[in-house]
Amino acid sequence: MEIEPAVAAFTDSLRGTFAGRAVDTTEENIQSRIRAVILMAISNKFGPMVLTTGNKSEMSVGYATLYGDMCGGYNVLKDVYKTEVFRLARWRNANFPKGALGPPGRVMPDNTIARPPSAELRAGQRDEDSLPPYEILDGILEMLVEGEMSFEQVCAKGYHPATVKRIEQLLYVSEYKRRQAPPGVKITRRNFGRDRRYPITNAFRDARDA
Numbered sequence: 001m002e003i004e005p006a007v008a009a010f011t012d013s014l015r016g017t018f019a020g021r022a023v024d025t026t027e028e029n030i031q032s033r034i035r036a037v038i039l040m041a042i043s044n045k046f047g048p049m050v051l052t053t054g055n056k057s058e059m060s061v062g063y064a065t066l067y068g069d070m071c072g073g074y075n076v077l078k079d080v081y082k083t084e085v086f087r088l089a090r091w092r093n094a095n096f097p098k099g100a101l102g103p104p105g106r107v108m109p110d111n112t113i114a115r116p117p118s119a120e121l122r123a124g125q126r127d128e129d130s131l132p133p134y135e136i137l138d139g140i141l142e143m144l145v146e147g148e149m150s151f152e153q154v155c156a157k158g159y160h161p162a163t164v165k166r167i168e169q170l171l172y173v174s175e176y177k178r179r180q181a182p183p184g185v186k187i188t189r190r191n192f193g194r195d196r197r198y199p200i201t202n203a204f205r206d207a208r209d210a
Contacts, residue, residue: 006034032068040071049073052182057082057134059181059192060141061167062174070181078184079191081138089113132163140167146190176200 010030018026039050050072054064056079064070077085089108096104131137140159143149144167154164178192179200190196 001038003031003034003038006037007031010034029065029068032065033071036068036071043073051076053077054181055080055082055085056145056188056192057138057141059178060145060174061131061137061170062177063131064177064181066177066180070177073182075182075184078181079187080185081141082134083138086113132167136163137167140164141171144168144171145192145196146188148190172198172202 007030011027036050042048043050052064052072052075053069054075055077058064059078080088090113093106093108128134132140136159139157140154140163143154143157147153151161151164151168154168155161175198181192183193184191186195
């Protein structure tokens with residue numbers, strides 16, 4: 001379903017309010033939220049529950065749009081890191097699990113797996129423009145989340161201090177988003193919610209020069 005007419009309508013409505021301001025992530029997030037409105041309307045009319053798409057990597061660092069792609073009733077990938085999502089997709093294309101309800105054969109399009117990850121909210125956008133490669137990101141997150149390791153312990157594993165510092169900061173400041181996320185499958189030793197509880201606002205983090 002095309003979202004261009006709705007995007008144009010919102011752009012026109014906000015034109016006066018946003019006058020003199022440069023286009024930024026605000027306009028990108030409007031696209032995601034329009035998609036959510038459409039999906040929720042279909043859900044309300046016909047009954048099926050909307051599934052959200054944010055994986056654990058994205059939920060960890062806040063790379064999911066509140067009231068946008070986070071809008072729905074259940075998140076199947078909530079506790080699965082991005083690199084693991086790719087591994088699962090490749091495995092499913094090569095295997096047909098016993099008792100599976102889906103079709104046999106390749107069900108995940110190759111271009112979905114092979115192309116660089118992107119929110120696709122603007123031309124040429126790539127996640128790695130503002131995040132380290134997911135192999136590095138997920139390695140750091142597993143130590144911070146599952147391992148509850150300190151900044152110093154993660155750096156001792158060979159990760160660059162400035163990268164660890166930034167990812168740790170993103171992890172902490174995204175807690176308010178995760179509190180509003182739908183429930184999901186528990187896969188890892190420590191999922192967000194019941195297993196890992198942090199305050200939304202706090203003053204216990206010390207400043208570091210990295």
